[in-house]
Amino acid sequence: MSEKIIVFTDQRAQAAxxxxxxxxxxxxxxxxxxxxLHDLRISxxxxxxxxxxxxxxxxxxxxxxxxxxxxxxxxxxEITRIAQVxxxxxxxxxRLTGGEPLLxxxxxxxxxxxxxxxxxHGKPLDLTLTTNGSLLARKAQALKDxxxxxxxxxxxxxxxxxxxxxxxxxxxxxxxxxxxxxAHKAGLGPIKVNMVVKGGMNDQxxxxxxRYFKGSPFILRFIEYMDVGAxxxxxxxxxxxxxxxxxxxxxxxxxEPVSANYTGETAxxxxxxxxxxxxxxxxxxxxxxCKDCSRARLSTEGKLxxxxxxxxxxxxxxxxxxxxxxxxxxxxxxxxxxxxxxRYSELRTSQTSLPASARKVEMxxxxx
Ligand code: SAM
Ligand code: SF4
Ligand code: SF4
Numbered sequence: 067m068s069e070k071i072i073v074f075t076d077q078r079a080q081a082a083x084x085x086x087x088x089x090x091x092x093x094x095x096x097x098x099x100x101x102x103l104h105d106l107r108i109s110x111x112x113x114x115x116x117x118x119x120x121x122x123x124x125x126x127x128x129x130x131x132x133x134x135x136x137x138x139x140x141x142x143x144e145i146t147r148i149a150q151v152x153x154x155x156x157x158x159x160x161r162l163t164g165g166e167p168l169l170x171x172x173x174x175x176x177x178x179x180x181x182x183x184x185x186x187h188g189k190p191l192d193l194t195l196t197t198n199g200s201l202l203a204r205k206a207q208a209l210k211d212x213x214x215x216x217x218x219x220x221x222x223x224x225x226x227x228x229x230x231x232x233x234x235x236x237x238x239x240x241x242x243x244x245x246x247x248x249a250h251k252a253g254l255g256p257i258k259v260n261m262v263v264k265g266g267m268n269d270q271x272x273x274x275x276x277r278y279f280k281g282s283p284f285i286l287r288f289i290e291y292m293d294v295g296a297x298x299x300x301x302x303x304x305x306x307x308x309x310x311x312x313x314x315x316x317x318x319x320x321x322e323p324v325s326a327n328y329t330g331e332t333a334x335x336x337x338x339x340x341x342x343x344x345x346x347x348x349x350x351x352x353x354x355x356c357k358d359c360s361r362a363r364l365s366t367e368g369k370l371x372x373x374x375x376x377x378x379x380x381x382x383x384x385x386x387x388x389x390x391x392x393x394x395x396x397x398x399x400x401x402x403x404x405x406x407x408x409r410y411s412e413l414r415t416s417q418t419s420l421p422a423s424a425r426k427v428e429m430x431x432x433x434x
Pocket of ligand 1: 114120121163164165166167196197198199218219220260261262289290291292293294298429430433
């Protein structure tokens with residue numbers, strides 16, 4: 067009998083440390099490797115209606131799996147308050163994620179609250195959301211009306227049978243395509259489509275996906291299958307390197323690299339020589355991009371992670387719910403960011419063999 071994997075949702079997080087001397091935020095916080103704090107990813111739920119094999123495998127996330135109780139979740143007011151603190155430290159981009167963020171009840175209300183916030187330079191934030199697309203056809207217009215600027219939609223295959231094997235809940239490709247269409251019509255662009263490539267599962271879909279999205283309003287990005295969490299049974303030989311993705315596409319539809327839009331962009335951009343648009347390659351495994359990583363992650367229950375592969379978070383909710391002032395929360399955030407030296411992907415080869423890697427938090431908990 068196989069051993070049951072217990073999913074680690076970080077019960078060890080400690081209340082974030084508040085320094086004795088509180089300094090006013092400067093809007094340009096830097097970590098130990100001189101990386102700014104530019105991007106906050108907020109997980110709004112740990113639940114999902116898909117069971118993607120690389121993220122929430124059915125054997126682990128089964129009917130007995132206990133999700134967080136509603137009282138553990140940050141409220142919309144708490145999320146907005148924390149977001150404001152991060153903005154004062156220089157954050158310009160907020161991404162809502164999960165689990166499946168569109169499953170969070172009244173998500174439009176949260177979006178409307180976040181859409182009111184402005185960067186330290188008085189500009190609108192880059193407010194976006196990553197979704198599996200299952201509820202997008204129904205919700206796209208309401209999301210736009212609430213103030214969402216754009217969406218990223220995950221889709222792992224054009225072939226229904228392959229897609230259903232990936233999402234493991236029998237969800238059809240055509241329903242995601244309808245969601246994409248609705249998002250496009252609502253003006254939630256530029257829309258990116260993320261395909262996680264798992265060797266031996268969906269890599270035969272690289273070309274059909276590239277053909278379908280070439281010349282469309284959507285930017286297709288290929289993501290290397292990552293060793294996030296501890297439940298997906300990740301193996302290095304199931305990673306299809308981005309270089310191989312580029313080789314396969316280029317052999318049929320010639321492409322060339324394009325320079326990055328901004329420092330810290332996760333995807334390497336390539337364009338079709340015939341003017342058919344662009345694709346992105348996210349090489350988290352074969353070409354680590356920790357050097358420019360400016361992302362912090364807030365879990366569903368308010369723990370702050372300074373790396374996707376962190377083994378421990380820092381409890382901001384404990385501060386919020388014990389009456390801490392904004393200045394104290396801000397002090398805790400600057401202390402954490404200034405102490406940050408994470409560069410897991412750069413060190414991956416030596417770390418994945420360590421037992422400690424089995425205690426990494428799950429992607430559905432921390433937010434992708
Ligand atoms: N449910 C939403 C979705 O699927 O778009 C948002 C959350 S999901 C965790 C965010 C992103 O992480 C998705 O694009 C998903 O494909 C990606 N992801 C999840 N597990 C991954 C893994 N093991 N390797 C690479 N990407 C992964
Ligand atoms: Fe759900 Fe997204 Fe994870 Fe798939 S990748 S199981 S859709 S959270
Ligand atoms: Fe950023 Fe951590 Fe990913 Fe490196 S491994 S890019 S530090 S999240």
